[in-house]
Amino acid sequence: MHDILRGIFLGIFTGLFLAVLAQKPVPSMSIHKTAEKIKVDGRLEEAVWQNTNRASDFYISTPIDTAYAETKTEVMVTYDDKNLYVAAICYDEIEGDNIIQSLKRDFSYPRTDAFSVIIDPFNDKTNGFSFAVNPKGVQREGVIQGGGGFGVTTAWDNLWYSEVTLGQGKWFVEIAIPFNSIRFKEGGTEWSINFTRNDLKRNESSSWAAVPRNFNIATLNFCGKLIWDKPLQKSKKYVAIIPYLSGGISKNYVTSEDVKPIGNGGVDAKIAVTSSLQLDLTVNPDFSQVEVDRQQTNLSRFSLFFPERRNFFIENSDLFSNFGFSQIRPFFSRRIGLKNGNAVPILGGVRLSGKIGDDWRIGVMNMQTDRTSLGLAQNYSVGAVQRQVGKSSNLSFIGVNRSTIKKGEFVIKDHNRMLGSDFNFASADRKHAGKVFFHKSFSPDKSADDYAHASWYIYSTGSFRAKWNHEYVGENYNAAVGFVPRVRRYNPILDSVERKGYWRLEPLIRYKFFPEKSSHIISHGPQIYLNRYTDKDYKLTDNQLAFSYQAQFKNTSEIELSYRQWFTHLYFDTDVTFTDTTAIPSGDYKYDNIRIDYSTNPRKKLNGEVTSIFGEYYNGFRNNVKLGLNYRMQPWGTFGLSYNYNSINMPQIENDVKINLIGASAEMSFTKGIFFTTFFQYNTQADNFNINSRLQWRFRPLSDFYLVYSENYETLDLGVKNRALVLKLIYWFQ
Numbered sequence: 001m002h003d004i005l006r007g008i009f010l011g012i013f014t015g016l017f018l019a020v021l022a023q024k025p026v027p028s029m030s031i032h033k034t035a036e037k038i039k040v041d042g043r044l045e046e047a048v049w050q051n052t053n054r055a056s057d058f059y060i061s062t063p064i065d066t067a068y069a070e071t072k073t074e075v076m077v078t079y080d081d082k083n084l085y086v087a088a089i090c091y092d093e094i095e096g097d098n099i100i101q102s103l104k105r106d107f108s109y110p111r112t113d114a115f116s117v118i119i120d121p122f123n124d125k126t127n128g129f130s131f132a133v134n135p136k137g138v139q140r141e142g143v144i145q146g147g148g149g150f151g152v153t154t155a156w157d158n159l160w161y162s163e164v165t166l167g168q169g170k171w172f173v174e175i176a177i178p179f180n181s182i183r184f185k186e187g188g189t190e191w192s193i194n195f196t197r198n199d200l201k202r203n204e205s206s207s208w209a210a211v212p213r214n215f216n217i218a219t220l221n222f223c224g225k226l227i228w229d230k231p232l233q234k235s236k237k238y239v240a241i242i243p244y245l246s247g248g249i250s251k252n253y254v255t256s257e258d259v260k261p262i263g264n265g266g267v268d269a270k271i272a273v274t275s276s277l278q279l280d281l282t283v284n285p286d287f288s289q290v291e292v293d294r295q296q297t298n299l300s301r302f303s304l305f306f307p308e309r310r311n312f313f314i315e316n317s318d319l320f321s322n323f324g325f326s327q328i329r330p331f332f333s334r335r336i337g338l339k340n341g342n343a344v345p346i347l348g349g350v351r352l353s354g355k356i357g358d359d360w361r362i363g364v365m366n367m368q369t370d371r372t373s374l375g376l377a378q379n380y381s382v383g384a385v386q387r388q389v390g391k392s393s394n395l396s397f398i399g400v401n402r403s404t405i406k407k408g409e410f411v412i413k414d415h416n417r418m419l420g421s422d423f424n425f426a427s428a429d430r431k432h433a434g435k436v437f438f439h440k441s442f443s444p445d446k447s448a449d450d451y452a453h454a455s456w457y458i459y460s461t462g463s464f465r466a467k468w469n470h471e472y473v474g475e476n477y478n479a480a481v482g483f484v485p486r487v488r489r490y491n492p493i494l495d496s497v498e499r500k501g502y503w504r505l506e507p508l509i510r511y512k513f514f515p516e517k518s519s520h521i522i523s524h525g526p527q528i529y530l531n532r533y534t535d536k537d538y539k540l541t542d543n544q545l546a547f548s549y550q551a552q553f554k555n556t557s558e559i560e561l562s563y564r565q566w567f568t569h570l571y572f573d574t575d576v577t578f579t580d581t582t583a584i585p586s587g588d589y590k591y592d593n594i595r596i597d598y599s600t601n602p603r604k605k606l607n608g609e610v611t612s613i614f615g616e617y618y619n620g621f622r623n624n625v626k627l628g629l630n631y632r633m634q635p636w637g638t639f640g641l642s643y644n645y646n647s648i649n650m651p652q653i654e655n656d657v658k659i660n661l662i663g664a665s666a667e668m669s670f671t672k673g674i675f676f677t678t679f680f681q682y683n684t685q686a687d688n689f690n691i692n693s694r695l696q697w698r699f700r701p702l703s704d705f706y707l708v709y710s711e712n713y714e715t716l717d718l719g720v721k722n723r724a725l726v727l728k729l730i731y732w733f734q
Contacts, residue, residue, distance in 0.1 A: 073091065146322055149219055232275075325469075560597045677694045678694070
């Protein structure tokens with residue numbers, strides 16, 4: 001009887017404990033102003049760090065999310081007139097080296113041991129900031145957009161300070177974030193905040209405020225509260241002036257041009273109009289420090305999307321770029337200053353963006369490009385306004401205008417305009433999220449069927465995910481400053497581009513099992529995915545139905561097996577190898593194939609991934625193998641090899657088409673301020689072999705010297721196409 005009663009009480013106690021743990025209440029901590037001068041040296045010797053309260057008792061986020069973290073972390077906060085200070089003690093009991101990808105700034109958080117601070121100064125669960133360091137003291141900062149469900153945008157740079165010191169079985173972090181480097185509400189008394197820790201030796205990701213494992217750890221809905229001891233005052237006037245000078249030489253061997261000197265100069269400025277509103281100015285900007293786009297093999301009928309990396313467009317970029325979907329964008333900043341992969345000089349631009357009051361955000365931007373051999377001068381204007389609705393939803397409106405300028409005057413018949421509205425919604429627990437939008441374009445010669453609309457909904461729990469998506473793009477919808485991948489065909493008789501309108505349906509259902517007794521598998525489960533296109537009259541044009549099964553192992557390796565059924569309607573005779581070989585006839589094609597994806601444990605110094613696709617392809621067969629291999633010489637270097645091979649056999653083609661994309665890369669960090677990156681790519685589809693090397697020296701915060709060398713060759717005889725050597729100096733005055 002005694003044993004029975006003890007078992008009953010033990011069961012009740014355990015149940016109550018698990019119930020309390022499952023609720024995971026929102027934590028909060030108070031922050032008090034200090035008069036003590038804090039030296040950011042990572043030693044934590046100041047008295048304030050000994051006497052202030054500490055945030056601890058982190059929860060595991062992955063691989064499970066139902067327990068307290070085994071890796072202990074303690075965090076303290078304070079502030080003065082200039083900075084928010086964060087200190088952390090990161091316990092590290094497991095012997096061995098920390099896992100560090102490199103000493104390069106803006107490291108990949110999931111692949112590196114790290115500590116991070118996530119702040120949402122407006123409590124709008126929409127936008128925030130992330131600051132992280134690894135045990136070697138390397139910094140990583142970024143902006144959080146759209147609630148953080150898709151992680152952190154690390155292309156954003158700003159001024160902040162940190163130091164890390166190593167101890168016995170622990171490492172210490174000290175961070176100072178200037179108030180004028182971030183946007184916040186003047187007079188505010190509460191921020192949303194979270195502290196996260198990545199311990200890859202233990203394969204454990206944890207956070208102070210619990211984040212379910214089916215969400216990104218930067219999701220702003222899962223934050224604690226930071227309670228200020230007094231209302232925040234407006235930060236001191238913030239002005240950053242960022243001039244640059246660049247110069248170099250280039251030679252085009254195809255046109256037999258002489259060596260041509262390159263020279264340029266310009267300036268950017270960032271001005272804090274208020275503590276929550278920023279003005280950005282640019283005169284003759286130059287983006288030569290932007291990482292060169294890696295080549296890709298394209299065997300689809302749609303354009304490839306390359307993300308924006310230019311710093312001028314990053315902060316508050318979601319006000320403009322998050323309208324529509326990833327594949328239907330009414331505004332895409334890469335349309336400005338780039339045309340068909342060629343740079344177009346930008347004379348200047350201005351942008352005002354940020355928060356007004358508790359519930360409103362605004363963004364206005366105007367950019368002017370110069371006339372070149374690629375076309376006439378263009379003026380781009382964008383305006384957006386966003387209204388917070390509830391805790392995690394918002395209603396937004398956008399207007400975009402592109403106008404051609406000739407001899408200083410607008411060309412009335414050469415413009416493109418777009419108006420649209422989006423509604424983004426999410427429940428407080430982020431289990432429900434979605435969007436609906438309607439956009440309409442205005443062009444001088446098109447009026448009917450010139451709109452697009454869509455809806456998206458996702459329901460997500462730890463085990464189950466269901467997604468719905470519908471899209472409609474009208475035949476004459478023309479987002480000239482946006483991005484819409486669809487079938488197009490040039491009509492030489494009419495000298496115009498024929499666009500095809502379409503409907504798209506994209507549902508998905510996925511379920512994951514989490515075996516408790518398995519010693520190797522974290523999760524496994526099936527997924528069904530449909531990607532279906534019809535024309536505007538509902539006639540099927542493209543369809544992909546995929547059945548897959550995925551497993552994730554406790555050593556973080558993953559494998560997925562998919563069986564996919566395809567249908568494609570070709571409107572016209574098409575070379576589906578996209579290598580200028582024989583076209584196959586227009587008509588309907590049904591074909592099936594199998595795909596296998598496997599990635600090894602990325603925590604290992606030597607890791608890799610492989611994808612294999614084999615089966616039917618239109619009226620022939622295709623075999624595709626993609627290999628990636630990486631080796632980490634931590635913490636100073638990462639070296640990679642990649643190979644993408646396609647073999648296509650078709651009745652119309654005498655010999656099999658073989659497409660090769662071979663790449664090699666090296667990233668070396670000589671110190672925390674000197675980096676060297678180089679990559680080689682051999683692409684038979686584009687008939688190009690290119691080399692790009694970049695040396696970067698960050699000689700003071702946010703000030704850089706670049707030395708960039710690039711050259712391109714023919715793939716058959718390795719004949720030189722062009723070469724260029726560019727030097728660039730950027731200096732950040734703040």
